[in-house]
Amino acid sequence: MTDEQGTEGRYPANRRTQETDFPIAGPYPADDEISLYDLWNLLVRQKYLILGVAAVVVALSFVYATTREPVYEYTSAIEIGRLPAGENDGGESRLVETPAQTRSRLKNTIVPTARAELAEELGDESGGVPGVSLAGEEESSIVLLTSSGGLERGGEISQLHSLVLNRLEQVQQRDTQALRNDLNRQQSSLEDELELTRDERVLRARRGQRERAIAAAEDQIESLQTARDERELELRSRIQSADRAIAKANDQQEAAQARLDRLDERADVLDERISATRNLLADLRETQRRGLRGGSDDGLLGLFMGSQEVSSLQQRLDQLIDERRFDLDERRKDLQNRISEMERTKDEQRDIKAQIREEQEELMARFDRQIREQQRTVSEQRAALQRMEAERENDIANREREIADVQGRLENIRPTEASFVATRSLQPTNAGTRLILALGAVLGLMLGVFVAFIREFLANARAYREQPDPDQT
Structure with missing residues (x-):
């Protein structure tokens, strides 16, 4: 467009042609600059028009502000349900759904469905059902539903909010009901286990085996003690028999030794008698020899009588020698043998006694x-019974604690519910009369200025058209 505009593209290239083709009426400068003084003069000249337009607009605004229907804001508060803490939740309850999930479900599914259902019920297919917007903090467990409308639409808004709340409760109730059913099953199972644990028949059945083992062990102990006492009596009797045998042998040995001592004394006596008899016999024989050498009758008589006495002494001496050599020695040997036999008997009985003592100790x-x-x-079985009883009490305490925990979790299930439904605001939410009048005044002034400029433009255009054409003159 450089052929029709200047280098800056703002003004016509041939200003003279523009001035000829579009002359400006009145004493206006021929340049394209807009003078603020000219604008001010224009506003001053058209001030009544501007004020009149502004007054009309303000009047219309006042009429609107006084005749308009007040609009209120209806608010419903929905508290997202809570579930009891699980094993991995650190002891804190958790929401059925996160606030973001609930808001997304409300915005994309539940609210449109509820509005469509209400529209169908009211027979309004033009979309005249009140709108619903979500308010409140994004991460808060309380979601606010807000709708705007007049007093006559309060029932529709309340019905719409109730539909939204019911649908949300139905959706989230599946999770809470599933958990409630699971906890009820757990509680029922724990109560059955507690009843079974408390059942005395079950306890007696569990204790029966241990008690029978204790009774059998005690019977065995009694039998062993009886057998031990019997064997101990038997062994003691054998020891006493050995002691008696040893005492008897010792007595016999002492008696034999005493007899042996008497035999020794008898041998000494016999030796003395043999010696005396030999001396007497020697004396008699000497006397006979002297009598034979004398040859007297008295000597012969004495020799005869001495011969008899010598013969008697010789027999006595032979008897003493025989008794000393044979009878006494044999009796000594017999006594010595008996003493040795008694010593062996004592040794045998001592050995038997030692064996019996060893057998007794081993037995x-x-x-x-x-x-x-x-x-x-018995001690192990009784300890097992005590442990069984302690475990039973512990199991009962654990089951009662688990049942109380499940009951607490059931009580901590809070379904999604509304704190309040479609509560109307105390004051209308649409603009107030003062604000409308102020906006009307600003709009009227703007509209008056615009009308003034249009009027000035039309006047200039008419003046331009009424000027003669220089080519025709």
Whole structure:
């Protein structure tokens, strides 16, 4: 467009042609600059028109402000339901849905569906159903539904908000009801387990095996103790028999030793008698030899009588020698043999006694070991019964605690519900009378200025058309 405009593209290239073709009426400068003084003069000349237009607009605004229908804001507060804390939730309850999910569901699904259902119910297919907008903080668990309308539309708005709330409750109730059913099943199962744990019949059945084992072990202990006592009595009797045998042998040995001592004394006596008899016999024989050498009758008589006495002494001496050599020695040997036999008997009985004591110690140790094993079994079974009872009490306490926890979780289930529905604002939400009058005044002034400029333009255009054409003159 450089052929029709200047280098800057703002003004016609041939200003003379413009002035000839479009002369400006009145004493206006021939340049294209707009003078603020000219604008001010224009506004001053048209001030009554501007004020008149402004007054008309203000009057119309006043009429509108006084005759318009007041518009109120209806607000419903929906609190998103909460579920009890799970195992991995750190003990804090959680929302059924996040606020973002709930807002998205309301905006994209529930609100349009509820408006369409209300429109169908009211027979209004032109989209005249009140609108619903979401308010409140984005991350808050409370979602605000807001709608605007007059008093006559309060029922429709309340019905619409109720539809939205019911649909949201139905959607989110599936999650809460599923959890509630699951918790009810858990509670029922825990109560059954608690009843089974408290059942004395079950306890007796569980204790029966342990108690039978304890009774069997105690019977075994009693049997072992009886057998031990019997064997101990038997062994003691054998030890006493050995002691008696040893005492008897010792007595016999002492008696034999005493007899042996008496035999030794008898041997000494016999030796003395043999020696005396030999001396007496020697004296008699010497006397006979002297009598034979004398040859007297008295000597012969004495020799005869001495011969008898010598013969008697010789027999006595032979008897003493025989008794000393044979009878006494045999009796000594017999007594020595009996003493040796009694010593062997004593040694045998001592050995038997030692064996019996070893057998007794081994037997007592075996019985004691078996009794300790059975006593350990009794202690273990009784400890097991105590543990069983403690575990039962612990199980009962755990089940009661779990049931209380489930009941607490059931009580902590809060469904989605409305804190209030379609509550009307106390004051109208549309613009007030003062604001409308102020806006009317500003709009009237603007419109008056515009009309003034249009009027001035039309006057100049008419003056231009009434000027003669210079080519015709």
